[in-house]
Amino acid sequence: MAESIFPSPGMRIIPSVTRAARSVSCENLREKTRQATEVRTFYLAVEFGHAPASRPGLFLEEAPMKALLMAMLLFAASASAQTQLTIYNQNFATVKEKRTLDLVKGENEIRATDITAHLEPESVILRALRRPDALQILEQNYESDPLSEGLLLRKSEGKWLDFEIVTPSGEKKIVKGKILRSGYVPHTSAFQRYGQQYTYMQSVYSSPQGGGQPIVEVEGKIQFGLPGKPIFDALDPKAFLKPTLLWRLWSGDAGAQEVEFSYLTGGMRWEANYNAVAPEKGDKFDIIGWVTLENMSGKDFENASVKLMAGDVARIQQPGVAGGVGYAMDEASRAAGPAVTERAFEEYHLYTLERPTTVLDREIKQVEFVRASNVPAERIYVYDGFKLDPRYRGWDYSSIRTQAEYGTISNPKVWVMLEFKNSEAGHLGMPLPKGKVKVYRRDVDGRNEFIGEDAIDHTPKDETVRLYTGNAFDIVGERRQTNFRLDSSGHWADETFEIKVRNHKKEPVTVRVVEHLYRWVNWDLTSKSMEFKKTDSRTIEFRPTIQPGGEATIFYTVHYSW
Numbered sequence: 001m002a003e004s005i006f007p008s009p010g011m012r013i014i015p016s017v018t019r020a021a022r023s024v025s026c027e028n029l030r031e032k033t034r035q036a037t038e039v040r041t042f043y044l045a046v047e048f049g050h051a052p053a054s055r056p057g058l059f060l061e062e063a064p065m066k067a068l069l070m071a072m073l074l075f076a077a078s079a080s081a082q083t084q085l086t087i088y089n090q091n092f093a094t095v096k097e098k099r100t101l102d103l104v105k106g107e108n109e110i111r112a113t114d115i116t117a118h119l120e121p122e123s124v125i126l127r128a129l130r131r132p133d134a135l136q137i138l139e140q141n142y143e144s145d146p147l148s149e150g151l152l153l154r155k156s157e158g159k160w161l162d163f164e165i166v167t168p169s170g171e172k173k174i175v176k177g178k179i180l181r182s183g184y185v186p187h188t189s190a191f192q193r194y195g196q197q198y199t200y201m202q203s204v205y206s207s208p209q210g211g212g213q214p215i216v217e218v219e220g221k222i223q224f225g226l227p228g229k230p231i232f233d234a235l236d237p238k239a240f241l242k243p244t245l246l247w248r249l250w251s252g253d254a255g256a257q258e259v260e261f262s263y264l265t266g267g268m269r270w271e272a273n274y275n276a277v278a279p280e281k282g283d284k285f286d287i288i289g290w291v292t293l294e295n296m297s298g299k300d301f302e303n304a305s306v307k308l309m310a311g312d313v314a315r316i317q318q319p320g321v322a323g324g325v326g327y328a329m330d331e332a333s334r335a336a337g338p339a340v341t342e343r344a345f346e347e348y349h350l351y352t353l354e355r356p357t358t359v360l361d362r363e364i365k366q367v368e369f370v371r372a373s374n375v376p377a378e379r380i381y382v383y384d385g386f387k388l389d390p391r392y393r394g395w396d397y398s399s400i401r402t403q404a405e406y407g408t409i410s411n412p413k414v415w416v417m418l419e420f421k422n423s424e425a426g427h428l429g430m431p432l433p434k435g436k437v438k439v440y441r442r443d444v445d446g447r448n449e450f451i452g453e454d455a456i457d458h459t460p461k462d463e464t465v466r467l468y469t470g471n472a473f474d475i476v477g478e479r480r481q482t483n484f485r486l487d488s489s490g491h492w493a494d495e496t497f498e499i500k501v502r503n504h505k506k507e508p509v510t511v512r513v514v515e516h517l518y519r520w521v522n523w524d525l526t527s528k529s530m531e532f533k534k535t536d537s538r539t540i541e542f543r544p545t546i547q548p549g550g551e552a553t554i555f556y557t558v559h560y561s562w
Helices: 026-047 065-080 148-156 189-206
Strands: 082-089 090-102 106-112 124-126 137-144 159-167 172-181 215-218 221-224 229-231 243-252 255-267 268-278 286-297 301-310 340-345 348-353 357-359 363-375 377-384 413-421 433-442 448-456 464-487 492-503 509-516 523-528 533-536 539-542 551-562
Touching: 082 268, 090 106, 090 243, 090 268, 124 137, 148 229, 286 301, 357 363, 377 464, 433 464, 448 464, 464 509, 492 509, 509 551
Parallel strands: 082 301, 268 433, 377 509
Antiparallel strands: 082 090, 090 255, 106 243, 124 255, 137 243, 159 172, 159 229, 172 215, 215 221, 268 286, 286 363, 301 348, 301 357, 340 348, 377 413, 413 464, 433 448, 464 492, 492 551, 509 539, 523 551, 533 539
C-alpha cells in the first residue's frame, strides 16, 4: 500500500477556522440586550431611510458611550447573522435578509441602500414575516446610476454653474458657464439589455465626433469641454449616492415589522478546485478540495450564512450576455465539525458552509471542503492516432467517405490519464462539483512536483473520473494508411491501417489504441492482427501490452458499405 501524503487515512472534512470561546455575565448580557433592541430598531430604520417618529432622541443622548458602543456591536452581529447567501456556479447569487422596518399605518416611503450594485430589480421579494397580508409594495424604483460628476452635469443642463480655473500664474478664479449639454452617457448596463442598436447609438453619443463632449457657454461664447472644475450647489437630500431601492409601502399596522427581503444579484461566483498528490511510486493519491468564493457585487456581507449550489440551473440569457495547498489541523480543530456539508436539493446539490463567514466586496475566499487519503487510481495510456486535416473541417460523413486522403495525417502523441472512482470504497463518495484538478507527484527529495492539470464536470457518487495529465515522453505512436479501395457504383470502400506504438520506458505498459471508423455507419473488420473492443457504434479499441524497449504493430482492414 502506498504511503499517504497526509497523516490520517480516509476522507476527512476539515473546518477552516477554530472556534473562540466568549463569556459575558448574565446581568450585563440582559442589559446590553435591552440596549441592543432599541438601537437595532433605530439603525435599521436609518439604514432604510425611515427613522421612528415616536423616538426622536432614541437612546443616543441618554446612554453612556461605552454602553452604546457595546449595544451597537451586539446589534451589528444580530443584524448581519440573518443574512443568507446562496451562490451559484453560474456567476450569480440569491441574497436573503431579515430586516426590521418601523412603519406608520398607511403609506410609507422606504429607501434600501445596503444592496449590491448588480441587483436584478425584477427578482425582489419583500414580505412581512408575522402577517404577510399586512404589507404591500405600491411602487418600487431602482436607482442604479449613483451620483457622479457626469450625472450632476446632466441634471444641471440649462443652468449656470461656477467653474474654478487656474491661470498661468497659478491664481485660482471663478468663471460662470451655462451647461448647454453635459455629454453624460447613461449607465452601460443598458447596453447589453437593449441590444446592438442601442449600444451603437449610445456609443455615437458619447464620442466627440458624435457630440459626446460637454458644451458650455462662457461669456457669450460656446466651447466644447468644461472650462474648469465644476462647483455644484449643496447636495439634494434625496440624491442617490449608491444603488438604491425606493419603495412606497402600504402597511396595515403601525410599529416595527420584521420583513424578509430577498433578490438575485450578479457579481458573485464560486468554483471548486482540487489538488491531487501522488506518492513517489504508485498511483494512489491524496486529494484536497477547495471552495473558492468571489464577491464582485459591490456589497460586503458580514457574518453571513453561505450555501453553494452546484448544477446547471436554467436562466434566460439577455442578448450579448455570456452567461491552495493543504494543511494539517490539530485534534481540537477537527472536533469542531465539518466546514462544508452536502445534500441533494431538487436536481442539484447544495454545499453548506457550517460556520457563518464574512464575504467582503472584491474578496476571494477559500474554504477546504474535502480531504481524502489513499484514493486508488489507475494510470492509463491512450493512443488516438487520428488527426483532422484542416482541409476537411466541416465536411459531412457522406462527403468524406469517398476521399482517400481523409484520416491519413498521424498524431504521434500518447495521452497519459489518471482514472478513479468517486466511491466510498475509494475514500470519496461525496458528489464532487465541477472544477479544476491540479495533479502533483512527490519526488525522491520529498517535494511535490506539478505533473498536469485537467477539469472535471459535476460528478455524482460512484461515477468514474478521468483526468488528462499530459502526453507521455517515452511512448510514441505512428499510424498510416496502407491501402484504400473505392467502388462508387457498388457503394463500398475498403481501408487498411497499420499502427505502431513504441515503448522506451524501463517497464512494460498497456496502451489503449483507439480507432474511429468515420467513413460510414455500416462497417465490418474483414481482417485484424489482434482482438479489439467495440466502445461505441463507430469506435474500436485495441489494448496491446508493450515490453520495455519494444514495439507493438497493429493492422486491420475495414469494409464500409452504403
